[in-house]
Amino acid sequence: MRIKFKNIAFLVASFIAIVCALPVMAGVEPLSAIKVKVVTNDGSPAGFVSLQLKEKNRGGMTNERGEYVFRKLHAGRYTVQVYLIGYNKVEKEVDLKEDEILSVNIELEATHAELQEVVVNGERNKYKVDKVSGSLRLQTPILEVPQNIQVVSATVLADQQVFDVVDGITRNVSGATRTGHWDNQYANIRMRGSKIPAFRNGMNIEQSWGPTAEDASMIDRIEFVKGPAGFMLAAGEPGGFYNVVTKKPTGNTRSSVNLSMGSFSTYRAALDFDGKLSKDGKWLYRLNLAGQQKDFHTKYNYNNRYVIAPVVKYLLDEKTSVTLEYTYQASKYLGNGNYTFSRRKLLDEDIKNDFFYQDPALEPSTLKDHSAYLYFDHEFSDKWKAHAQVAYFNFAMEGSSMWLSSIEMNGDMKRYVSQGDEAGENRFGQFSLSGEEYTGSIRHRILGGVDLGIKKFWGDFRTLKNDIRLPNLEDPRKPADVIFNVYNPQYGIPFDSMPKLDRSRSVRQRAANSGYITSVSYASVYLQDELGFFNNTLRLSVAGRFTQAMTTGRERKTDKTDKVFSPRVGLSYSIDKNTSAYVLYDQSFVPVTGVDSSGNAFDPVKGNDMEFGIKRDWFNGRLSTSATVYQIKRVNDKTSTGLVDSRGQAVMLQLGETTTKGLEIDINGEITPGLNVTLNYALTDSKISKESPTITEESKKTVGNITPNTAKHITNAWVNYRMMKGALKGFGVSGGIQWQAERAVGATRVSNIPNYFRVDGGLNYQLGKYNIGFVINNLLDDRRLLTQATLAANAAGYYTYIVEARRNFRLSVGYRF
Known part of the structure; x- marks a missing residue:
């Protein structure tokens, strides 16, 4: 038995109708905006960096591409402030015109102490992750998401010398345990009273006893999403799921x-x-x-x-x-x-x-x-x-x-x-x-x-x-x-x-x-x-x-x-x-x-x-x-x-x-x-x-x-x-x-x-x-x-x-x- 084509067509048509109506539903056009892009002195995007608009006392955090937009602004002079530990504080004044989207590029310069320290520890402060991967579709920082989401970074896996998903990752997340069975191949992880499904890059790949436990060499991070989070993906256990995010090109050599x-x-x-x-x-x-x-x-x-x-x-x-x-x-x-x-x-x-x-x-x-x-x-x-x-x-x-x-x-x-x-x-x-x-x-x-x-x-x-x-x-x-x-x-x-x-x-x-x-x-x-x-x-x-x-x-x-x-x-x-x-x-x-x-x-x-x-x-x-x-x-x-x-x-x-x-x-x-x-x-x-x-x-x-x-x-x-x-x-x-x-x-x-x-x-x-x-x-x-x-x-x-x-x-x- 298969899902009928007319049912799929109805779902897709409904979705297209909804998203096409969104601009109309929005109604009011935004005013002027300042689009900021922050990079480090080697040209790499500075993701998850705090920045603030001095005159408005409004702040935010850049995305993984080092970008952030201050919206709903009137014309005038503004000061963009950027803060990152180990780098010099940057302030940049800009003049914004009415109904203008102004692009501002800011380059961070490492302090002398940071330049010395980065040689010792290039992976500093990677236990904490501020934003989920794009595979979860969320635009909101973890701090503001109305849900308990814990991220296990590649740095944590390396420090613990984890070889694969079976190999003790549950120790990094509250309430997660692994039930051994086929220790050679499969990770049976439980959380909040039930076995949770395995996702990879946002797709539910749980099947039979599987999936095959991912090797650590291919893992960029593992995201444990507590609760069903049904809005993100198709079907999920009420206890949550874990999402293995694989490594992708970064643009850096x-x-x-x-x-x-x-x-x-x-x-x-x-x-x-x-x-x-x-x-x-x-x-x-x-x-x-x-x-x-x-x-x-x-x-x-x-x-x-x-x-x-x-x-x-x-x-x-x-x-x-x-x-x-x-x-x-x-x-x-x-x-x-x-x-x-x-x-x-x-x-x-x-x-x-x-x-x-x-x-x-x-x-x-x-x-x-x-x-x-x-x-x-x-x-x-x-x-x-x-x-x-x-x-x-x-x-x-x-x-x-x-x-x-x-x-x-x-x-x-x-x-x-x-x-x-x-x-x-x-x-x-x-x-x-x-x-x-x-x-x-x-x-x-x-x-x-x-x-x-x-x-x-x-x-x-x-x-x-x-x-x-x-x-x-x-x-x-x-x-x-x-x-x-x-x-x-x-x-x-x-x-x-x-x-x-x-x-x-x-x-x-x-x-x-x-x-x-x-x-x-x-x-x-x-x-x-x-x-x-x-x-x-x-x-x-x-x-x-x-x-x-x-x-x-x-x-x-x-x-x-x-x-x-x-x-x-x-x-x-x-x-x-x-x-x-x-x-x-x-x-x-x-x-x-x-x-x-x-x-x-x-x-x-x-x-x-x-x-x-x-x-x-x-x-x-x-x-x-x-x-x-x-x-x-x-x-x-x-x-x-x-x-x-x-x-x-x-x-x-x-x-x-x-x-x-x-x-x-x-x-x-x-x-x-x-x-x-x-x-x-x-x-x-x-x-x-x-x-x-x-x-x-x-x-x-x-x-x-x-x-x-x-x-x-x-x-x-x-x-x-x-x-x-x-x-x-x-x-x-x-x-x-x-x-x-x-x-x-x-x-x-x-x-x-x-x-x-x-x-x-x-x-x-x-x-x-x-x-x-x-x-x-x-x-x-x-x-x-x-x-x-x-x-x-x-x-x-x-x-x-x-x-x-x-x-x-x-x-x-x-x-x-």
Whole structure:
């Protein structure tokens, strides 16, 4: 089943009619204006710089291109003042005529102290980010947005020596946790009581267990958007989403190389080239390459990967550009997870930290992930701009996997081998128009757009052979008849005992017989107006989005069409130029694939988010703080029953309603020169508040249970201090903690898995173009750090869990040229 063309045409026509009417709705033409462009003394745009109009006591901040416009001005003489720490203050007088838009260029000159310091730390004060990326479509600084948005910069990732999205990024955001599963490939991140989808460059690429975890070499920043934020993009969880923004050409010629090594035979190299392809600067490029060999703490398991990510940008003129981006991620790995199993208890100390439940005789799995983006950007004027992008994703995995069928109290475990093939294909298209107009003294920041997409998935996970056994060590000539034991694991399954993998037919053909075949398609149109009152000190955001989504499966009765309108209202008030408070109401909608035990298609997940927050910048904008309280009601969450059907697929059910109440505190930025911090705390109280209508037996009632896979208290801290002068200039020390308490999995009314507390620390040195970083993870060598767990449902059941690596280190050396 597909979305009908007439429905898409209606959505597009409605959107065009709305945006064409916007200039008429605006009514009143603006008066004179001063358009300021600020650059540094090397000609680079000075983004996010504070500036002020002295005579009017009006101020603002430049965008990423170093531009800002003072609007609604009468003719006269004005003084433009520009401030940036480490640069000389600039004042420039201009004469403005009636009905004139005057362009002013200002060049900043670094102070002597800054010139000395930049050699030591060229990435100073990059823990704090003031504005979201263009992929979120927002024109408003984060301080003024009526929503909790946290940005993890590339500098933070480098300081923590993060290799990919799976690798501890959640420590930088309040309330975010990662649930381990396929540690080799996928990031399952939870926030505000639910799993949140993965976005890349503003598009929802969540599918199956994926997407493939992005390598750090291709990441410019990661934006965590709390709450549904449905006005920005098509569909989203009420808990929010995370948006990976990939590296793009900057127009500056600069390159870098980083070499890393570490525990468990880890070796890595990453190259980043950024520059111009033509002398006139119209052709720009960015090329990122990475290769990695990495073993896991579990015996025999590994993940080797490489990444190729070229980007080419063409500037047609000053207002129009076209960008083409391609990314190829490939990996080869052995196991489908670092699981441990025990019939006795959770965290069985008789099972070693390096326990591996599979076997090196298993055929390695390979994953090949292709993605391509085409972007088009155009500025109609200094007030209006359009953005369009299309994307194509294609990934394929081939291999085999092993799982247990039963385990005894003495540790004997029977295992079976399955086919492990899957494929996915996604297509997306987005168009947005944003601008700014005035009606009288009221400023309008208008955002409208169309969002289209289709996601398809095929999988073949058939069981190929049961009861895989080991050879008899006493008499190798005898057939394999030894059962694997978790307390005394032996490896080396004979090749003739391993099943043969049949790929004579494509995975798409095989999936049709196995039932692992789904498709989700959607079309959406949205419109938002942010009205600014009293010289933009009070801002009212009103938005709405209409979405039509279709989910299809193997059988026609599983097909489902949903048409949903999602409203959004936000109010933000600037108490002073550094402090704002906001209140927000937002709704969300997520189509859900699959069927329940009766064969009925699942209903979509819907949510309502109500929150209040306060944000403040300190120390002349170097440090930001935010505090948020919220309540989310979420219906139709899909969860496992712990049972399987006749085809071996997990039987799922939908919960009635979960209610999540929480408090979030985030602090990040520079406290004093050289001292950067990321601190956060979250209280997440998430429980089931209404029963699913399918639950009728009293013994199965769930109201009052904690929402599975949540932690009530989460605290994270990361501190990096670098000496700015003296004999130790360039030398730095870093350290951090991660703490999670009152964690719950499965059906429970009380926390049922141990708390999590991890300490990391390191040393670093930066001098000119060179930098060296050394980090020790899990300094306390705690071998009980759980990232995933399921508890025994009955006496015949077993415990399943994933334990993080014991103490380990990473050493990196970098050079910029």
